[in-house]
Amino acid sequence: MILAVCIKRVPDTNARPQVAPDGKSINPQGIEWVINPYDEFAIEEALRLKEKAGTGEVVGVSVDPDGNESILRKALAMGVDRGILVKGGSMFDGAVTAELLAGVLKNVKADLILFGKQAVDSDSYQVPSLVAHHLGLPRANVVTKLEIQGTKAVCRRQIEGNEELLELSTPCIVSCQKGLNEPRYPSLKGIMAAKKKPLEVLEAPPIEARIEILKMEPPPPRPPGRIVGKGREAVPELVRLLREEAKVI
Amino acid sequence: MNTELQAVDPFELTETQKMIRDTVRDFARETLAPRAQELDRKGDFPMQNFRDMAAMGLTGIPVPEAYGGAGADTLSFILAMEEIAKACGSTALTLAAHTSLGTMPIVQFGSEEQKRKYVPPNASGEVIGSYGLTEPQAGSDSGATRTAATRVSGGWRVQGTKMFMTNASVAGLFVITAVTNKDAPKHERISAFILERSFPGISIAKKEDKLGCRASDTCIVNFDDVFVPESNLLGQEGHGFSYFMQILDGGRIGIGAMALGLAEGGFERCVEYSKTRSAFGRPIGAHQAIAFKIADMAVQIQAARHLLYHAARLKDAGRPYKREASMAKLYASEMAMRVLREAIQVLGGYGYMTEYHIERMYRDAKLCEIGEGTSEIQRIVISRDLLGKL
Numbered sequence: 001m002i003l004a005v006c007i008k009r010v011p012d013t014n015a016r017p018q019v020a021p022d023g024k025s026i027n028p029q030g031i032e033w034v035i036n037p038y039d040e041f042a043i044e045e046a047l048r049l050k051e052k053a054g055t056g057e058v059v060g061v062s063v064d065p066d067g068n069e070s071i072l073r074k075a076l077a078m079g080v081d082r083g084i085l086v087k088g089g090s091m092f093d094g095a096v097t098a099e100l101l102a103g104v105l106k107n108v109k110a111d112l113i114l115f116g117k118q119a120v121d122s123d124s125y126q127v128p129s130l131v132a133h134h135l136g137l138p139r140a141n142v143v144t145k146l147e148i149q150g151t152k153a154v155c156r157r158q159i160e161g162n163e164e165l166l167e168l169s170t171p172c173i174v175s176c177q178k179g180l181n182e183p184r185y186p187s188l189k190g191i192m193a194a195k196k197k198p199l200e201v202l203e204a205p206p207i208e209a210r211i212e213i214l215k216m217e218p219p220p221p222r223p224p225g226r227i228v229g230k231g232r233e234a235v236p237e238l239v240r241l242l243r244e245e246a247k248v249i
Numbered sequence: 250m251n252t253e254l255q256a257v258d259p260f261e262l263t264e265t266q267k268m269i270r271d272t273v274r275d276f277a278r279e280t281l282a283p284r285a286q287e288l289d290r291k292g293d294f295p296m297q298n299f300r301d302m303a304a305m306g307l308t309g310i311p312v313p314e315a316y317g318g319a320g321a322d323t324l325s326f327i328l329a330m331e332e333i334a335k336a337c338g339s340t341a342l343t344l345a346a347h348t349s350l351g352t353m354p355i356v357q358f359g360s361e362e363q364k365r366k367y368v369p370p371n372a373s374g375e376v377i378g379s380y381g382l383t384e385p386q387a388g389s390d391s392g393a394t395r396t397a398a399t400r401v402s403g404g405w406r407v408q409g410t411k412m413f414m415t416n417a418s419v420a421g422l423f424v425i426t427a428v429t430n431k432d433a434p435k436h437e438r439i440s441a442f443i444l445e446r447s448f449p450g451i452s453i454a455k456k457e458d459k460l461g462c463r464a465s466d467t468c469i470v471n472f473d474d475v476f477v478p479e480s481n482l483l484g485q486e487g488h489g490f491s492y493f494m495q496i497l498d499g500g501r502i503g504i505g506a507m508a509l510g511l512a513e514g515g516f517e518r519c520v521e522y523s524k525t526r527s528a529f530g531r532p533i534g535a536h537q538a539i540a541f542k543i544a545d546m547a548v549q550i551q552a553a554r555h556l557l558y559h560a561a562r563l564k565d566a567g568r569p570y571k572r573e574a575s576m577a578k579l580y581a582s583e584m585a586m587r588v589l590r591e592a593i594q595v596l597g598g599y600g601y602m603t604e605y606h607i608e609r610m611y612r613d614a615k616l617c618e619i620g621e622g623t624s625e626i627q628r629i630v631i632s633r634d635l636l637g638k639l
Binding site for chain 2: 070073074077185186187188189190191192194195
């Protein structure tokens, strides 16, 4: 069984990214880059499926404008067998990313392609579905339980107030949600072995950008809290504001 | 909360070293730190921490791959120790004793057969290692060892008592020193032995109660006529003193890293507090009295880190490092006491409370001025190395 895992490099979720002086990008200074947290569920799931099968290969694939290898190396340290890095694309143009990934995945011929359900920087949720479209494969998104039964992938996903059960025929695409598993830490042996594992770097073919970033700005500062009154008398007004203004009840 | 001190990396760590540091940092922060307070309060051995470290391969970091370890360098071990100590001093001490003292003597001086038999279970963490050197009448003067090994048919009989053996009550393997020829010159009297816990005659006389590192296991161990087969003499007869001097050189870098990590753990909390706590209408960090303390702490921490990483790199390069290891351990452990004392002061009343962790770190750090050679012994080692024997 060949399992492909698509991963993205994102700023550490504790980082507070600043807009760069050009007003169109993130200032990379002082940012620690990590594997997109949802992609870690995908990596862990692929490793577990391989371990359960007792055989197979896990291939990590990443598109990175800077050709930064760090997250693929970490994936290799966690146990992924080999990596393919596509140098090119952009951090925010999911359509380009999907096309580049599809181009690589076509040749990997994986039985199962795993993604995180979303990247925590661009939050566009589109890449798994777009890749499925390019490759003509079935896909299940936001999956919390996955089981391979022969040539079927049985997926469970949370829907409003209930759970949906999907059966996909392999090869297929699954995007992973928190709750699917608990990602492992890389072991020391894994880290030592990572530098010896193959990591292929490919130059991205030219693809027309679908998105142009015109401007980036930080979210507006949160307005300060407000005291609507004191004691019992304030309750009706508080309820009204919570309902009509904050829209939380 | 990352240490701003490490954001600018003047140490040119390799990608592998950085990945080890970052992985252990995440693990320590997420897994070890939340358990530290209760372990300290109860004084129970951190068995779950040890098992979790074993699962990650942290119980054999510098052990060669051929004997089941990760085969990483000394600096990687130091980086891991530092991160573990930031979260839990007791766990750091447990790992230091297991690795540097309980396992590395066999790696360094054992026969091929001994290495194959005893190192892999230690490296995988299946067996915990312990080291016995100190005795009731032989502390800093470890040459005054009285535990004796008498030659008998097929091996030795060991008789004596060892003090302050870290990990002893949970250990499956002991490396100890004993006098094998009391008439020989002082430095040729002693030999080292590998003892399995199951050898008849080994008993834990007492589990000690301590100021700090309270979850670390410290015991008095009796060896009552313990038969040790010939094949368990470590290295050559009469070389024990020389072996443990070399082992302590390496161990000292580990204890220095523990001190560094503890200081950093306190410092990080202190920085956070000085930004968020206000007094007289400003964050306390805006008052020079606090700001200068923070600056002084940062300088000392960074100085200790330079000394330690340098000593580790000398060892990795196969160059002499005895003096540098002693300097690093001496400075780092005394630095940790100063920095943590000031860190408590910055937090004031809160610093004195157990809830804020720093008082625990302060108690834990005191160990570093005593274990694996007191500060006074380090000054002897350094000055003798500089001046020669006058």
